[in-house]
Amino acid sequence: MSFAQSWDFTPGVRVVLDDMRQCSREYEWLEEPHVSPDGERVAMVAALPDPALSVAVNGEVWEATFEKVWYPRFSPDGRLTVLAQTDGEWTMVVDGEPWEEQYAYIWGTLFSANGDIIAAPIQQDGKYGLSVNGTPWETLFDNANQVTLSRDGSAAAAVVQVKSPAQADIAAFQEGIFSVAVNGVAWDSIFVNCWAPTFDPAGKNVATTIRRSLYDYSIAVNGKAWTGSYACAWGPVFNPATGAVAAPVRKAGAWGMAIDDAMAWDIRYGQLWHQVFSPDGSKLAAIAAVSFGDFTVVVDNTPWDIVFPVVTDLTPSPVGNRFAALASNHNSDFAILCDGKVWAGRYDMAYPPVWSPDAAHLAVTVEKAGRFTVLVDGKAYPESFDKCFDPAFSPDGSKVLIRAVAGGKYHRIVAPVAAFTG
Amino acid sequence: MKTIADRLIEDVGLRRGVDRLTPEKIQKVFKELVAGECGARMKTYMETCVRCGMCAKACHYYMSHKDPSYTPVAKVSQTMWRLFDADGKVDPKVIYECAQVAYTECNLCRRCIHYCPLGIDTGYIISVVRRLCHKLGVTPQYIQDTAHSHSATMNQMWVKDDEWPDTLQWQEEEAREEFPGLRIPLDVEGADFMYSVIAPEPKFRTQLIYQAAAIFNAAGVSWTMPSTPGWDNSNMAMFTGDSEIMARIERAHYETAQRLRVKRIVMGECGHAFRAVYDVGNRWLGWKWHPVPVVHSVDFFWQLIQEGRIKLTHKYAEPVTIHDPCNIIRGRGLMEKLREVTHFLCENVVEMTPNREHNYCCCAGGGVINCGPPFKNVRIVGNSIKAEQLKATGVHTLVAPCHNCHGGLEDIISKFGLNMHTKFLGDLIYELMEKPEAE
Amino acid sequence: MHALFNLAVGPLAWLAFALFILGSAYRLMAMRALALKKDASFVAYISWPHALKSLAHWITPFGALGWRENPGVTVVTFAFHICLFLVPLFLMGHIALFDAFHGWSWPALPDTVADTLSIVVVAACLYFLWRRIAVPEVRFITRTHDWLVLALVGATFLTGVLAYHRIGDNLFMTTLHILCGEAMLVAIPFTRLSHMLFGFFSRGYIASEFGSVRHAKDW
Numbered sequence A: 001m002s003f004a005q006s007w008d009f010t011p012g013v014r015v016v017l018d019d020m021r022q023c024s025r026e027y028e029w030l031e032e033p034h035v036s037p038d039g040e041r042v043a044m045v046a047a048l049p050d051p052a053l054s055v056a057v058n059g060e061v062w063e064a065t066f067e068k069v070w071y072p073r074f075s076p077d078g079r080l081t082v083l084a085q086t087d088g089e090w091t092m093v094v095d096g097e098p099w100e101e102q103y104a105y106i107w108g109t110l111f112s113a114n115g116d117i118i119a120a121p122i123q124q125d126g127k128y129g130l131s132v133n134g135t136p137w138e139t140l141f142d143n144a145n146q147v148t149l150s151r152d153g154s155a156a157a158a159v160v161q162v163k164s165p166a167q168a169d170i171a172a173f174q175e176g177i178f179s180v181a182v183n184g185v186a187w188d189s190i191f192v193n194c195w196a197p198t199f200d201p202a203g204k205n206v207a208t209t210i211r212r213s214l215y216d217y218s219i220a221v222n223g224k225a226w227t228g229s230y231a232c233a234w235g236p237v238f239n240p241a242t243g244a245v246a247a248p249v250r251k252a253g254a255w256g257m258a259i260d261d262a263m264a265w266d267i268r269y270g271q272l273w274h275q276v277f278s279p280d281g282s283k284l285a286a287i288a289a290v291s292f293g294d295f296t297v298v299v300d301n302t303p304w305d306i307v308f309p310v311v312t313d314l315t316p317s318p319v320g321n322r323f324a325a326l327a328s329n330h331n332s333d334f335a336i337l338c339d340g341k342v343w344a345g346r347y348d349m350a351y352p353p354v355w356s357p358d359a360a361h362l363a364v365t366v367e368k369a370g371r372f373t374v375l376v377d378g379k380a381y382p383e384s385f386d387k388c389f390d391p392a393f394s395p396d397g398s399k400v401l402i403r404a405v406a407g408g409k410y411h412r413i414v415a416p417v418a419a420f421t422g
Numbered sequence B: 001m002k003t004i005a006d007r008l009i010e011d012v013g014l015r016r017g018v019d020r021l022t023p024e025k026i027q028k029v030f031k032e033l034v035a036g037e038c039g040a041r042m043k044t045y046m047e048t049c050v051r052c053g054m055c056a057k058a059c060h061y062y063m064s065h066k067d068p069s070y071t072p073v074a075k076v077s078q079t080m081w082r083l084f085d086a087d088g089k090v091d092p093k094v095i096y097e098c099a100q101v102a103y104t105e106c107n108l109c110r111r112c113i114h115y116c117p118l119g120i121d122t123g124y125i126i127s128v129v130r131r132l133c134h135k136l137g138v139t140p141q142y143i144q145d146t147a148h149s150h151s152a153t154m155n156q157m158w159v160k161d162d163e164w165p166d167t168l169q170w171q172e173e174e175a176r177e178e179f180p181g182l183r184i185p186l187d188v189e190g191a192d193f194m195y196s197v198i199a200p201e202p203k204f205r206t207q208l209i210y211q212a213a214a215i216f217n218a219a220g221v222s223w224t225m226p227s228t229p230g231w232d233n234s235n236m237a238m239f240t241g242d243s244e245i246m247a248r249i250e251r252a253h254y255e256t257a258q259r260l261r262v263k264r265i266v267m268g269e270c271g272h273a274f275r276a277v278y279d280v281g282n283r284w285l286g287w288k289w290h291p292v293p294v295v296h297s298v299d300f301f302w303q304l305i306q307e308g309r310i311k312l313t314h315k316y317a318e319p320v321t322i323h324d325p326c327n328i329i330r331g332r333g334l335m336e337k338l339r340e341v342t343h344f345l346c347e348n349v350v351e352m353t354p355n356r357e358h359n360y361c362c363c364a365g366g367g368v369i370n371c372g373p374p375f376k377n378v379r380i381v382g383n384s385i386k387a388e389q390l391k392a393t394g395v396h397t398l399v400a401p402c403h404n405c406h407g408g409l410e411d412i413i414s415k416f417g418l419n420m421h422t423k424f425l426g427d428l429i430y431e432l433m434e435k436p437e438a439e
Numbered sequence C: 001m002h003a004l005f006n007l008a009v010g011p012l013a014w015l016a017f018a019l020f021i022l023g024s025a026y027r028l029m030a031m032r033a034l035a036l037k038k039d040a041s042f043v044a045y046i047s048w049p050h051a052l053k054s055l056a057h058w059i060t061p062f063g064a065l066g067w068r069e070n071p072g073v074t075v076v077t078f079a080f081h082i083c084l085f086l087v088p089l090f091l092m093g094h095i096a097l098f099d100a101f102h103g104w105s106w107p108a109l110p111d112t113v114a115d116t117l118s119i120v121v122v123a124a125c126l127y128f129l130w131r132r133i134a135v136p137e138v139r140f141i142t143r144t145h146d147w148l149v150l151a152l153v154g155a156t157f158l159t160g161v162l163a164y165h166r167i168g169d170n171l172f173m174t175t176l177h178i179l180c181g182e183a184m185l186v187a188i189p190f191t192r193l194s195h196m197l198f199g200f201f202s203r204g205y206i207a208s209e210f211g212s213v214r215h216a217k218d219w
């Protein structure tokens, strides 16, 4: 949020880039457009005729060129990162400056909430781990995946393979070869599988789904497994206020919610996942199937009374206890759900909901028949575009930043909430 | 009469599994399984089968061996009936036999449903036997290893998170020499479709990714591939009986497509993967239909042809025949589209008989080929009927739009000395299409 | 013997019909409840149009692949099952009993026709018996239960025919026939003969899966 303080929120339409194809150098293609959070810059991967690859920011190609470039992403503080290869070695390039260290491969860039920490999984000499701001973990592993960075960036975790059985040694696998490593240090405990490790907001505690045998699923927190044993379990989350760990668990063919190794929501859902706490930890919501094929949102074990074939993107408000989600009829007829109510419009596609900082408004990018627009509180911006990136609210929540492409031009639009009338 | 007990094959996974069992343990797990997961279907099938033997002729294993212990109902009689008769309290060696029948002598091809007057789904019964064997830890080593891989990497072949995007970028680079502007677009949000493949493609058959990219490039479609896990649409856990891992894989696949906001998933030419995504995974996860629509390559190529997006330089001149893969024909009714695509590509199509929904299985599917070398011969000699069927066409080119079918049919072709080679539709399209940017 | 005959046509007949009808109703309802409880993700696809279309093929001789590939069984089983229903329902002797006890009556088959059809059933049972003994794939899967249900059906029809032709002691034969017939009725909901109750549903279900999910025929 803090970054938005410095963004230009003067209402109006500004064409930032006259031509999305414009480029300071001759090119073969310009692709993978990504827009900076403040909407001031468009970055694209540019293939130059040399042949070489580079990055064009608002049409200006970086000086440096590379053999390969991919994964352009802006950090929350507005720095542009790409993954690039030179002489067969890969590294992270931040605003045109490569990290010193190079790797056999690098992928999947992660950012801390304030953007000061940039991390990415790496492979070096067949060993796996993370590099955090250019410094790789001291210990790398035979495999590391499902990496996660704490909100503040102070800690990174991954599921790591700590033993290397021979190929197809199923017995060794079933004795356990996986653990979770935090900042490169693996837990002492070893499991058959670990999935979806997650941090508490301070990055002090890690919880993960585990499988102790092929049939015994549970949750482990900081390496210590729950006693509860389940037929299946999805990824856990921390309560941001109390530190309690909640995870959907399956028993007797149905799902319920376990919190801190005890059943909290009874086993009665056909599906239960994507659980999230409200920021003050007072409410727990999840996406659930109340009967076969009927999905909804459940807040504190009480389902909303509307069901849809598919529900996704459950998003808690940054303050207060509001929840938004998307629903669809098997990927068409998208609807926006907010606090148990459904907005009137139906769309061919909808993008993740965005709350205003005060939780008073909700914005969603939608697409219908190939035209994009942004909705606020169910009402559309009067114009439609060829493409819209995620909207953002001004710090006071009164204005919305729309970043859109139309007719080959990239527009930066700031509109007061009242301008959404459609 | 001979039974499964007379043809046991040593397998590390099966042996290790049964060595740890007791009749009491088996009974406990069996009773839990029946109480927990078996409902009206199992009850009805167990009770109403009138033992008429009409299903015998459905099964390629029986048609090849003409041995009564290979009929669909005989597979059930040697597994599920035995277990129910003993209320699950059986000697561990019975479980060995059950596992060998269930994993290596039934392809879950569902041909027998066309023969049983009561509509008994033997494939379903056999998959419950597999579920029991999984719960008892008695699974063939090789397929169990793939299930382990799925659980640890979300793909079938232990492909690590870097190897996948690296391979795609490498294929893109290669393809750019032939098609200068070609891209394999990674993680493009809002593309029309996400293209997914099975893990053997990046591992052993990168040419197929190359060809798909070339075809999509020529057709000018909007597509993407994820750079993250969730890219693999194969699912061996479905076949080992590990439903929980099966579902975890499908969740990853569907949620990857949802994250990319694509309109649909287009899957490469694989049958079992289609079954997993289209018919099995969504149900276990609670979705009645597909959270993102699923289109098999045969269907997709058909659409491209309808839209005039594929232009040929010439048609394939030599006569070809068509193998109908169970999982997309009995599993999705793509028989007419498969024919229309093949006729579009080839001058001369010779049908094998029986065909369409009635086609004989390749004998590799249902996870059988994935049980590995110890059981290779089971599926080859178990399908001499297929060899006869192929031979009768008299042609040398066999179109089979499924990975498992390819593997199985190639083995049969070489074992029985049939002078044939198999092709994917993608092979033919790539070979015959106008390559726009080629110089 | 007269006492037994009276018992058989009186209380036992009531009991047999009651067990047959109530038992069948119970089995169907219990199975429906079980399906809804345990097979929700399969019941959800049941589609009557697809089920009926498939059933139409399957109740037509040679209308499905399985029938075409097993012509002998097809001819015999259709003859067997058609007669199995026609004879007891439209037999003069049976209608006469209903008339006598309840005053219900409906048109009957001519006796010679009914007799012939009954002999067809007995012959079909002999054919089934032969298959169970001589055809290896049938022999392999035959268990005691299968002999029993076949014997029960066979005995009912055989004793009926014998009684009609006054072979053996008539009262004894008729009594035996009635007892067999009653046992058979009671057996329908509780043995393999329940395929009469569930067969349409198991076919209809799989036809729905094939029709609505798999877009393929199942015949």
Ligand code: HEM
Binding pocket: C008, C009, C013, C016, C084, C087, C088, C091, C093, C094, C097, C111, C114, C115, C116, C118, C119, C156, C157, C158, C159, C160, C161, C162, C163, C164, C174, C177, C178, C181, C182, C184, C185
């Ligand atoms: C409540 C049970 C039943 C009673 C009271 C009953 C009674 C009779 C009687 C009185 C006859 C005539 C015998 C004669 O003419 O001397 C008869 C014949 C026959 N019944 Fe039943 N019956 C019963 C059940 C059944 C059932 C369930 C079947 C078959 C499904 C069956 C099949 C026959 C046959 C095949 C004949 C001989 C017809 C012929 O050869 O023309 N009956 N039954």
Ligand code: HEM
Binding pocket: B050, B051, B052, B117, B118, C073, C076, C077, C081, C084, C128, C129, C146, C149, C150, C153, C184, C188, C193, C195, C196, C197, C199, C200
């Ligand atoms: C409408 C209901 C029924 C249907 C659709 C039906 C269907 C079938 C079918 C498809 C078969 C397998 C083919 C064969 O082996 O002949 C069969 C077998 C058989 N049915 Fe039925 N049936 C029905 C009612 C009955 C009834 C009411 C009885 C007797 C009370 C009966 C007795 C038998 C017997 C004994 C066999 C096994 C023959 C053998 O031993 O091979 N069926 N039925």
Ligand code: SF4
Binding pocket: B058, B059, B060, B061, B071, B072, B075, B105, B106, B107, B108, B109, B110, B111, B112, B113, B122, B123, B361
């Ligand atoms: S292999 Fe196919 S035909 Fe044979 S029993 Fe299995 S499902 Fe039926």
Ligand code: SF4
Binding pocket: B048, B049, B050, B051, B052, B053, B054, B055, B056, B072, B073, B115, B116, B117, B118, B119, B120
């Ligand atoms: S055809 Fe059906 S009823 Fe007959 S033996 Fe096979 S499974 Fe049983």
